[in-house]
Amino acid sequence: MGISTHILDTSLGRPAAGVPITLARITNEEWFTLKEATTDEDGRCKHLLPEADVLRPGIYRIHFETLVYYKQHQLHGLYPYVEIVFTVSEGEQHYHIPLLLTANGYTTYRGS
Known part of the structure; x- marks a missing residue:
């Protein structure tokens, strides 16, 4: 199944669509990009791990370009990326790694 995410703008009560996302994995202390994607209209990216890849143990990073979202909605966000x-x-x-976002804060958790 892999890795998935979604972003919810909790201050506006709606999904954050159109946010660029990058998934990377660290190997030998170097980050390697696995996939670049953009959240859909529901704020989701259901398949972040490339289809040809198998979910392996290790350390992963999801990079969210939140500044793009803030600019789309004329918001002044504190965090240009998360x-x-x-x-x-x-x-x-x-x-499943969700991001709950506001212009001045964020939180995350392991979802299901």
């Missing part, structure tokens, strides 16, 4: 770094454990098949 990076979430997380560890994938052995035997796991799917990770």
